[in-house]
Amino acid sequence: MNGPTTSKAKWAGDSPRSYNRTNVMKQVLKTPGIDRTTLSKATGLTNAAMTRIVQELIDAKLLKDVGQLQSDGRGRRRSGLAIEETGGYVLGISILAFNSRIVLSSITGEIIDSLPIEPTELSNVQQTLDEIAQMALSLLDKHKLDKTRVLGTGVAVAGYLNESGDVLDPSYNLGWPAFNLERSLEKRLNLNVVVDNVNRCIAVAESRLGSCVGVQEMVLIRAALGLGAAIITQGNILRGHANRAGQIGHIPINRDGLLCSCGAQGCLNTVASGWAILNQLGLSDKPSTGPGDLKTHKDKLKHVLEKSLAGDQNFQKVISKSGELLATHNLSLLHSLAPEIIVLTGPLGANTVYCDAFKATLIKGGVSSKVITNCDQNITASASAASALALETYVYSPSFDIQPLLPDVQVDVFQAETLIL
Numbered sequence: 001m002n003g004p005t006t007s008k009a010k011w012a013g014d015s016p017r018s019y020n021r022t023n024v025m026k027q028v029l030k031t032p033g034i035d036r037t038t039l040s041k042a043t044g045l046t047n048a049a050m051t052r053i054v055q056e057l058i059d060a061k062l063l064k065d066v067g068q069l070q071s072d073g074r075g076r077r078r079s080g081l082a083i084e085e086t087g088g089y090v091l092g093i094s095i096l097a098f099n100s101r102i103v104l105s106s107i108t109g110e111i112i113d114s115l116p117i118e119p120t121e122l123s124n125v126q127q128t129l130d131e132i133a134q135m136a137l138s139l140l141d142k143h144k145l146d147k148t149r150v151l152g153t154g155v156a157v158a159g160y161l162n163e164s165g166d167v168l169d170p171s172y173n174l175g176w177p178a179f180n181l182e183r184s185l186e187k188r189l190n191l192n193v194v195v196d197n198v199n200r201c202i203a204v205a206e207s208r209l210g211s212c213v214g215v216q217e218m219v220l221i222r223a224a225l226g227l228g229a230a231i232i233t234q235g236n237i238l239r240g241h242a243n244r245a246g247q248i249g250h251i252p253i254n255r256d257g258l259l260c261s262c263g264a265q266g267c268l269n270t271v272a273s274g275w276a277i278l279n280q281l282g283l284s285d286k287p288s289t290g291p292g293d294l295k296t297h298k299d300k301l302k303h304v305l306e307k308s309l310a311g312d313q314n315f316q317k318v319i320s321k322s323g324e325l326l327a328t329h330n331l332s333l334l335h336s337l338a339p340e341i342i343v344l345t346g347p348l349g350a351n352t353v354y355c356d357a358f359k360a361t362l363i364k365g366g367v368s369s370k371v372i373t374n375c376d377q378n379i380t381a382s383a384s385a386a387s388a389l390a391l392e393t394y395v396y397s398p399s400f401d402i403q404p405l406l407p408d409v410q411v412d413v414f415q416a417e418t419l420i421l
């Protein structure tokens with residue numbers, strides 16, 4: 001899991017040894033079956049240090065020997081190492097205006113279980129958090145997991161955190177006020193919790209385990225009822241002043257244009273988003289201002305997208321124009337950043353009409369980046385991205401304290417009666 005980190009990584013208890021241990025785990029995750037000698041070379045550790053670290057990780061049941069998988073080129077076989085998939089687990093929770101979900105993942109990143117979250121009343125924060133916590137705890141119960149091996153929870157939220165990264169700014173999408181989401185969930189789950197904006201979680205997950213592993217320069221656009229983006233530059237998430245980078249939906253393009261959900265007129269959201277498509281088809285005359293509107297708009301957008309794929313030319317024309325405008329009004333940004341890869345995800349990123357218009361306009365505008373959309377391949381879903389955030393923060397991190405996972409150490413004690421002089 002090399003690549004960008006989020007600002008929420010917690011670095012308590014780090015030391016050269018824990019950095020080395022993290023490097024070993026990352027390398028084994030990236031190269032299952034790797035032998036100890038190759039591992040030493042890849043991490044720059046001496047064989048003695050490597051042996052000690054690997055043994056400790058095997059004792060903690062985080063690594064396992066996987067038999068004689070690799071040849072050393074001279075006919076000898078070396079035993080390989082892999083991450084022990086039962087060695088630990090994390091939860092991933094996506095909290096969006098709709099399609100919220102909770103997943104249980106192993107420390108290899110494999111999704112073990114997944115449940116949709118359907119809050120009784122999303123805008124009632126306390127009740128929604130109680131319901132999410134109850135689901136999370138029953139998911140852990142169902143799998144009868146050793147609690148010491150549940151290593152943390154990641155949350156991907158449809159909102160932004162404040163500058164210090166601990167308080168969720170008011171989210172009109174969810175109808176939630178500003179509050180400390182991380183602490184509120186920690187209190188209910190009795191687990192470490194890390195929270196980040198959903199677009200950033202997906203971008204980081206793609207650069208860890210998805211289609212963009214190792215990519216240092218990337219722009220991810222999520223096109224749903226509203227538009228949002230996450231930017232990875234020089235291998236790190238670009239957070240911007242006050243943690244606000246990536247809000248492309250509010251790029252002003254026409255000051256005499258339609259009213260946007262943010263209160264301004266003529267933002268990009270009013271011409272290139274899912275809501276803009278509904279508006280142009282006469283299906284909505286004002287942008288979504290809360291969960292109620294979002295639910296209605298979501299159902300309408302789903303219908304429009306399905307009809308367009310079934311061949312409705314009127315719908316196709318409007319969708320195509322929106323995809324074109326998304327590209328047109330991001331040309332400056334994309335030329336400025338020159339990303340290696342542009343990822344288009346969200347419901348519109350899964351619509352071929354929107355994606356084709358977006359791609360064609362980028363090419364016409366001289367953008368040479370590779371473009372990946374949900375039409376081409378599965379981009380990491382939001383709850384899986386949240387579990388990747390938890391893995392990065394709590395497992396593949398020097399802050400990971402493995403002591404509770406080690407078996408009781410049998411200390412050799414000198415006993416006077418056995419001492420022979």
Ligand SMILES: [Zn+2]
Pocket residue numbers: 249250251260261262263264267269
């Ligand atoms: Zn706006």
